Amino acid sequence: TGSTRPQRLLRAVQKKATQGDPQSVIATIDDFCRHSEWAMNVGDEKGLILDSIVSEVNPSTALELGTYCGYSTVRIARLLPPGGRCITLEFNPAYAAVARQVIAWAGIQDKVQLVEGPSGDLIPQMKELFGVQTFDFVFLDHWKDRYLPDAKLLEECGLLREGTVLLADNVICPGTPEYLQYVRNSPRYESRYFKSHLEYTKVEDGLEKSVFLG
Numbered sequence: 183t184g185s186t187r188p189q190r191l192l193r194a195v196q197k198k199a200t201q202g203d204p205q206s207v208i209a210t211i212d213d214f215c216r217h218s219e220w221a222m223n224v225g226d227e228k229g230l231i232l233d234s235i236v237s238e239v240n241p242s243t244a245l246e247l248g249t250y251c252g253y254s255t256v257r258i259a260r261l262l263p264p265g266g267r268c269i270t271l272e273f274n275p276a277y278a279a280v281a282r283q284v285i286a287w288a289g290i291q292d293k294v295q296l297v298e299g300p301s302g303d304l305i306p307q308m309k310e311l312f313g314v315q316t317f318d319f320v321f322l323d324h325w326k327d328r329y330l331p332d333a334k335l336l337e338e339c340g341l342l343r344e345g346t347v348l349l350a351d352n353v354i355c356p357g358t359p360e361y362l363q364y365v366r367n368s369p370r371y372e373s374r375y376f377k378s379h380l381e382y383t384k385v386e387d388g389l390e391k392s393v394f395l396g
């Protein structure tokens with residue numbers, strides 16, 4: 183009945199990060215993952231690319247698939263304009279419980295709606311549950327074999343508009359070959375690869391930014 187890695191990550195945040203300071207929460211998690219225990223957060227290097235794209239899009243409504251411990255949720259939510267919000271989907275209740283506390287410690291819980299459940303069920307309910315018209319920004323960082331079906335589901339549910347930006351983590355490592363082939367070959371997307379490294383390592387990875395053309 184020991185602790186889990188997400189619980190140890192949360193303990194580090196509550197011990198070392200300044201409450202209400204998103205940047206210190208981000209720095210504490212990066213330090214924990216680099217020097218104590220690796221964890222599958224998007225990390226500091228890819229995180230800077232994420233930051234620059236979120237800032238460029240300046241989304242009123244953002245969707246994140248795969249909350250995990252809430253690291254990228256905090257990165258995204260801290261950059262949202264006033265009134266902006268991030269809906270983040272998490273399947274694993276234990277991870278969701280940790281993420282809620284990380285997000286609260288950062289003080290940005292009012293900008294975040296964390297929803298527990300499978301994307302296949304939740305995406306079709308976005309309009310009725312949360313009054314979402316369309317998303318301005320989508321960050322895909324959940325199970326890699328769900329990127330393609332969920333992108334197609336977002337299209338089918340009318341949740342993407344001309345100009346919606348999809349940003350996908352791990353398109354090289356662990357890899358999302360079917361998703362990559364789709365967004366790079368579909369006439370409905372303008373896609374670009376941002377080369378980087380797998381979080382906290384020297385292994386190549388990258389983010390794929392795909393603009394939905396309507």
Ligand SMILES: O=C(NC/C=C/[C@H]1O[C@@H](n2cnc(C(F)(F)F)c2)[C@H](O)[C@@H]1O)c1cc([N+](=O)[O-])cc(O)c1O
Pocket residue numbers: 222223224247248249250271272273274277299300301302323324325326351352355356380381
């Ligand atoms: O497997 C990786 N990520 C999988 C991430 C999975 C996370 O997404 C959640 N989820 C599943 N469905 C939903 C939804 F949306 F349905 F609610 C949410 C899972 O419960 C988990 O917390 C990964 C692996 C490596 N790596 O180096 O092995 C590096 C990375 O950056 C990674 O993201």
Ligand SMILES: [Mg+2]
Pocket residue numbers: 222223224323351352
């Ligand atoms: Mg990832």
